[in-house]
Amino acid sequence: MNFCSDNVSGIHPRILDALIAGNDGDVMPYGEDPHTRRAEARFCEIFERELAVAMMATGTGSNALALSLVASPISAIFCRS
Numbered sequence: 001m002n003f004c005s006d007n008v009s010g011i012h013p014r015i016l017d018a019l020i021a022g023n024d025g026d027v028m029p030y031g032e033d034p035h036t037r038r039a040e041a042r043f044c045e046i047f048e049r050e051l052a053v054a055m056m057a058t059g060t061g062s063n064a065l066a067l068s069l070v071a072s073p074i075s076a077i078f079c080r081s
Contacts, residue, residue, distance in 0.1 A: 031055075 027033040056062040
């Protein structure tokens with residue numbers, strides 16, 4: 001099992017193909033793109049409630065966002081590796 005950072009490994013070819021296919025023309029940022037809207041619709045369907053989706057580039061970014069939601073700005077969070 002490899003517990004390295006998520007950005008030290010290569011990308012799976014199917015993911016790379018999807019990124020290339022989705023890189024067609026200009027799209028609006030910050031959730032206004034069709035990819036985020038499709039993801040939101042699917043998650044709303046799965047969880048049977050309205051929700052918002054925030055696409056993240058890495059697991060580290062996702063972890064930072066999640067921790068920011070449970071801690072106040074003056075809090076400290078210690079994570080043991």
